[in-house]
Amino acid sequence: MPTPSGAPDVAKLKVGILISGRGSNMAALIKAAQASDYPAEIACVISNKENAAGLKTAAGAGIPTMAISHRIYPDRESFDRDVSAALEKHGVGLVVLAGFMRIFSSWFPRHWAGRLINIHPSLLPSFKGLHVQQQALDAGVTVSGCTVHLVIPDLDAGPIIAQAAVPVLAGDTEETLSTRILRQEHRLYPLVVRWFGEGRISESGGKVAVKGVPPGSTLLFSDEP
Ligand code: GRF
Secondary structure, eight states, X not given: OBOTTSOBOOOOEEEEEEESSOOHHHHHHHHHHTSTTOSEEEEEEEESSTTOHHHHHHHHTTOOEEEOOGGGXXXXXXXXXXXXXXXXXXXXXXXXXXXXXXXXXXXXHHHTTTSEEEEESSOTTSSOSSOHHHHHHHHTOSEEEEEEEEOOSSTTOSOXXXXXXXXXXXXXXXXXXXXXXXXXXXXXXXXHHHHHHTTOEEEETTEEEETTBOTTOOBOOOSOO
């Protein structure tokens, strides 16, 4: 049915966001999705921690939220299956991990294969795990950044969708480098979710293609907000 403006009323991609903490990436996605021409809507936000600050932010934006504590489950997979059921109840077509600090059983990434993404604050495959900005400083790299990738059962692995780079500057600390990378995360993640909403992402043989973006394109955002 046409909208009053005459534009076709295309169903938006429903996105479920999983968080464990402050949720600044989640907030960036919520903000992006408030634009009427954004092709995705945030259908729900789920946290494995009841006290995650991001839950309040999401609720304040009128988004359905839920806390599902992993602590009450006997094993990873039963937690994963309940989270999955909650996402499906909201009609989610893309699951977005945004600081979700719980390792899945292999069931979850298999169930959501191709529809589950994560953002990581390093240029993968370098620096996996925790304190990755400190790992980058310790290694003496001169460039770092963030990576959005499809999630597979292995931690911080999976086909890379897009990366954004930042310089490592003299005198950087874990905090200053994290802040510089985070600014890029807040731009990169909404862009990638937009691509999903536009149906431009495909994967074959472990490599992601984005329709309209030539392979190997480097995204260099200015460091300014
Ligand atoms: C971000 O640095 C993200 O890359 C990593 O966890 C952090 C989450 O931050 N996966 P926030 O909760 O989105 O502010």
